[in-house]
Amino acid sequence: MTQAEIKLCSLLLQEHFGEIVEKIGVHLIRTGSQPLRVIAHDTGTSLDQVKKALCVLIQHNLVSYQVHKRGVVEYEAQCSRVLRMLRYPRYIYTTKTLYSDTGELIVEELLLNGKLTMSAVVKKVADRLTETMEDGKTMDYAEVSNTFVRLADTHFVQRCPSVPTTENSDPGPPPPAPTLVINEKDMYLVPKLSLIGKGKRRRSSDEDAAGEPKAKRPKHTTDNKEPIPDDGIYWQANLDRFHQHFRDQAIVSAVANRMDQTSSEIVRTMLRMSEITTSSSAPFTQPLSSNEIFRSLPVGYNISKQVLDQYLTLLADDPLEFVGKSGDSGGGMYVISILTTCHLLSSFLSRFGSRCARIFRLVLQKKHLEQKQVEDFAMIPAKEAKDMLYKMLSENFMSLQEIPKTPDHAPSRTFYLYTVNILSAARMLLHRCYKSIANLIERRQFETKENKRLLEKSQRVEAIIASMQATGAEEAQLQEIEEMITAPERQQLETLKRNVNKLDASEIQVDETIFLLESYH
Amino acid sequence: MSAESPPGQDWGRGHGAAEVAEPGFKRADFPPQLLLHWPRKLTNRELREAGLERHRLEEAQYISSWPRRGLRVGEGQQPLEFRPVPLPSGEEGEYVLALKQELRGAMRQLPYFIRPAVPKRDVERYSDKYQMSGPIDNAIDWNPDWRRLPRELKIRVRKLQKERITILLPKRPPKTTEDKEETIQKLETLEKKEEEVTSEEDEEKEEEEEKEEEEEEEYDEEEHEEETDYIMSYFDNGEDFGGDSDDNMDEAIY
Numbered sequence: 001m002t003q004a005e006i007k008l009c010s011l012l013l014q015e016h017f018g019e020i021v022e023k024i025g026v027h028l029i030r031t032g033s034q035p036l037r038v039i040a041h042d043t044g045t046s047l048d049q050v051k052k053a054l055c056v057l058i059q060h061n062l063v064s065y066q067v068h069k070r071g072v073v074e075y076e077a078q079c080s081r082v083l084r085m086l087r088y089p090r091y092i093y094t095t096k097t098l099y100s101d102t103g104e105l106i107v108e109e110l111l112l113n114g115k116l117t118m119s120a121v122v123k124k125v126a127d128r129l130t131e132t133m134e135d136g137k138t139m140d141y142a143e144v145s146n147t148f149v150r151l152a153d154t155h156f157v158q159r160c161p162s163v164p165t166t167e168n169s170d171p172g173p174p175p176p177a178p179t180l181v182i183n184e185k186d187m188y189l190v191p192k193l194s195l196i197g198k199g200k201r202r203r204s205s206d207e208d209a210a211g212e213p214k215a216k217r218p219k220h221t222t223d224n225k226e227p228i229p230d231d232g233i234y235w236q237a238n239l240d241r242f243h244q245h246f247r248d249q250a251i252v253s254a255v256a257n258r259m260d261q262t263s264s265e266i267v268r269t270m271l272r273m274s275e276i277t278t279s280s281s282a283p284f285t286q287p288l289s290s291n292e293i294f295r296s297l298p299v300g301y302n303i304s305k306q307v308l309d310q311y312l313t314l315l316a317d318d319p320l321e322f323v324g325k326s327g328d329s330g331g332g333m334y335v336i337s338i339l340t341t342c343h344l345l346s347s348f349l350s351r352f353g354s355r356c357a358r359i360f361r362l363v364l365q366k367k368h369l370e371q372k373q374v375e376d377f378a379m380i381p382a383k384e385a386k387d388m389l390y391k392m393l394s395e396n397f398m399s400l401q402e403i404p405k406t407p408d409h410a411p412s413r414t415f416y417l418y419t420v421n422i423l424s425a426a427r428m429l430l431h432r433c434y435k436s437i438a439n440l441i442e443r444r445q446f447e448t449k450e451n452k453r454l455l456e457k458s459q460r461v462e463a464i465i466a467s468m469q470a471t472g473a474e475e476a477q478l479q480e481i482e483e484m485i486t487a488p489e490r491q492q493l494e495t496l497k498r499n500v501n502k503l504d505a506s507e508i509q510v511d512e513t514i515f516l517l518e519s520y521h
Numbered sequence: 522m523s524a525e526s527p528p529g530q531d532w533g534r535g536h537g538a539a540e541v542a543e544p545g546f547k548r549a550d551f552p553p554q555l556l557l558h559w560p561r562k563l564t565n566r567e568l569r570e571a572g573l574e575r576h577r578l579e580e581a582q583y584i585s586s587w588p589r590r591g592l593r594v595g596e597g598q599q600p601l602e603f604r605p606v607p608l609p610s611g612e613e614g615e616y617v618l619a620l621k622q623e624l625r626g627a628m629r630q631l632p633y634f635i636r637p638a639v640p641k642r643d644v645e646r647y648s649d650k651y652q653m654s655g656p657i658d659n660a661i662d663w664n665p666d667w668r669r670l671p672r673e674l675k676i677r678v679r680k681l682q683k684e685r686i687t688i689l690l691p692k693r694p695p696k697t698t699e700d701k702e703e704t705i706q707k708l709e710t711l712e713k714k715e716e717e718v719t720s721e722e723d724e725e726k727e728e729e730e731e732k733e734e735e736e737e738e739e740y741d742e743e744e745h746e747e748e749t750d751y752i753m754s755y756f757d758n759g760e761d762f763g764g765d766s767d768d769n770m771d772e773a774i775y
Contacts, residue, residue, distance in 0.1 A: 016628045018635045036673055049635075051674045056633045058674075059665055073671045089621040093613070112627060162669075232666070504618050505608040 001029060001079045004434040009082040011441045016085060017056055020045065024053040028063060028077035035074050060114035061160075061236060084239055086437065086511045091242050095156065102147040105129065107156070107237055115160050115234040118148060152188045155241045159188070160234040246515060248272075263311050355380055356388045360397070360420065368401060368417040389418060397425045430517040437510050444503040451496050458493055461485055632663040 001009075009029055013022040027043050028034065034042075040050045054075060057063035063077045088111050096104035105125045110116060116124075122144045129139040151157045248271045256264035359378050363369050369377070375385045392398045403415040448455070461484050468478060485493075608614070628634060667675055 015625065017633055019637055020635045048676055051676055052635055055665055055670065055674055056635065058670060059633065065671055067671075073673065088624055089617045092620060092624075093617050108624075112624070112631060114633075232668070234666070234669075500622075501618060502608065504621055505610075505614060508614075508617055508621065509608060
């Protein structure tokens with residue numbers, strides 16, 4: 001793990017889980033697998049705090065454990081999983097577009113809590129949905145369960161590995177930690193639950209049952225005594241499936257940009273058909289015959305078979321090789337390299353200018369070029385071309401290949417060829433992205449900390465206004481309270497809010513780049 | 522307008538930049554620091570030099586560092602060659618942005634967010650009795666499925682059970698959590714009583730509550746009496762002292 005990644009992980013953990021968890025998490029990422037006491041000793045935190053932190057991290061699938069010989073349990077952190085936390089909003093938004101609000105809330109609850117049983121998820125989501133509905137209406141559990149089942153069928157949520165059920169009773173003491181196993185077939189198997197019920201609205205004081213004195217409010221509204229039918233079956237969000245979906249989206253939009261809408265629809269159909277049959281890291285999708293594609297096209301597109309065949313040949317012949325022909329088949333993952341290069345290009349455009357991008361694309365296409373050839377092909381004056389080439393060289397986007405003419409490698413008699421090594425360029429850009437996100441997060445935290453006093457004041461004023469509105473105050477009183485925040489303060493707040501929003505939006509955008517670059521490994 | 526500068530002062534800039542359209546002055550006549558307020562755009566070099574000069578003057582406290590001129594993208598000391606890519610906007614961008622901020626806030630409220638333990642203040646405060654500190658005995662706020670976790674991660678909570686037993690004994694004042702909640706509730710109802718407008722029904726209720734509270738208040742006072750030697754109701758914290766004799770300063774005060 002590079003320093004930049006570790007720094008980013010530390011910032012993310014701190015923002016979402018607090019400092020104690022951050023300390024433990026970063027330590028584990030840095031040093032690898034360690035047992036409990038060593039962690040406590042090395043980080044200088046008390047044993048209790050370490051235990052708490054590890055519970056949280058394991059719950060959220062960020063740390064895994066393993067039992068070694070002599071009963072020692074070692075804990076290991078997954079750095080890449082921590083970095084996924086940047087992408088949570090994108091996952092949730094994607095589910096919203098696919099499965100509307102119910103699906104969105106299901107995935108949100110799963111991401112916020114790490115792992116949950118199905119009944120717990122359904123209950124929480126139903127309660128939340130009921131809150132937002134009008135008075136008197138409640139959300140039925142059945143609807144939420146249906147959406148959950150659909151999410152499981154399309155593999156967006158999956159079961160967590162569970163404790164194996166031992167048929168024979170162990171004579172000795174139970175092992176210090178269970179080894180969790182998961183059967184491939186069972187990963188998306190939804191247990192047969194008959195969840196009957198409706199969402200409960202949180203009780204406001206008006207709706208309290210009459211005659212209930214406030215001092216004797218019951219501590220728990222849920223009944224803990226009932227055994228939960230799906231006890232022990234936990235579900236988590238399947239991030240790989242989301243990544244596959246993002247990839248498909250990127251491919252389809254790239255095709256649409258390059259060609260027209262219809263061809264992108266064809267590609268989308270092909271991808272959808274092979275969604276479940278292809279694992280996410282395969283280089284090519286399963287071969288599909290054109291008949292199958294024809295049958296699965298969406299209803300609105302009534303194009304004849306010949307037209308479809310024409311499109312397929314067009315796609316196959318395209319120099320970017322979206323679709324490959326191997327007996328009427330389709331290839332998908334080849335596109336990723338193209339997408340990465342497009343991204344690299346666009347990042348060039350922003351930093352070096354369009355001329356650099358032109359040179360870069362040229363060298364990429366022709367693989368190796370001499371300096372003079374670069375000038376000729378790109379139609380850029382020699383001085384500028386030289387300048388840009390050297391700039392890119394210094395940033396390691398390009399590398400130089402020496403081809404000596406004579407055995408003594410004299411510089412005047414060797415060819416120096418410029419070439420682009422995509423992998424290293426991508427890796428370098430990725431590293432830069434991590435650093436920039438870390439900077440963005442730090443800057444945002446700094447801005448918030450600077451204006452902390454003002455933020456607290458405005459929060460207090462809002463709380464006062466809200467409570468006064470609830471008890472029915474007049475306009476004049478409300479205005480008086482609002483004037484507690486003076487105009488320059490209000491302006492400062494506005495500026496702060498704008499800045500924070502900009503920084504957040506930048507984070508989201510850089511994360512998209514990171515996604516594309518990471519999928520290239 | 523003379524082109525000679527007074528002896529001993531070197532304003533000379535000698536940029537070779539374009540002449541100013543304003544009548545009468547040459548830019549070369551003005552000292553670098555004043556160039557900051559020049560109402561037209563400056564070249565990069567001028568900006569940089571003005572910035573350096575400004576920095577020097579700021580450090581020497583000749584000019585204040587606040588307020589800074591509003592800096593937009595490309596107007597700083599090192600102007601950008603190319604504009605940055607526009608940020609995602611529109612419905613999707615805004616929704617994702619709002620979602621991100623909401624998630625951030627929500628995660629801080631969840632029990633998974635572990636705050637570092639508040640350090641014990643050196644003197645025990647009176648209010649500590651009425652404040653609910655964090656989870657008891659450093660345990661965690663939520664219940665994970667212990668069957669899935671290694672056994673060593675479970676924090677033993679034994680003290681809680683002892684406390685539970687003592688609650689059953691009546692009228693013994695140990696510092697139990699139940700007691701704290703009751704006192705907090707009492708304080709709340711007292712507060713509300715002061716604000717409420719009384720109606721007949723409320724009066725009756727209040728009387729009942731008052732009686733209960735009086736009994737408990739007396740009980741509380743007894744409790745306090747056990748701790749201190751002074752009767753709390755006789756305590757006078759001296760606010761009234763010296764406030765009466767405002768008007769007539771003729772009379773002497775003995």
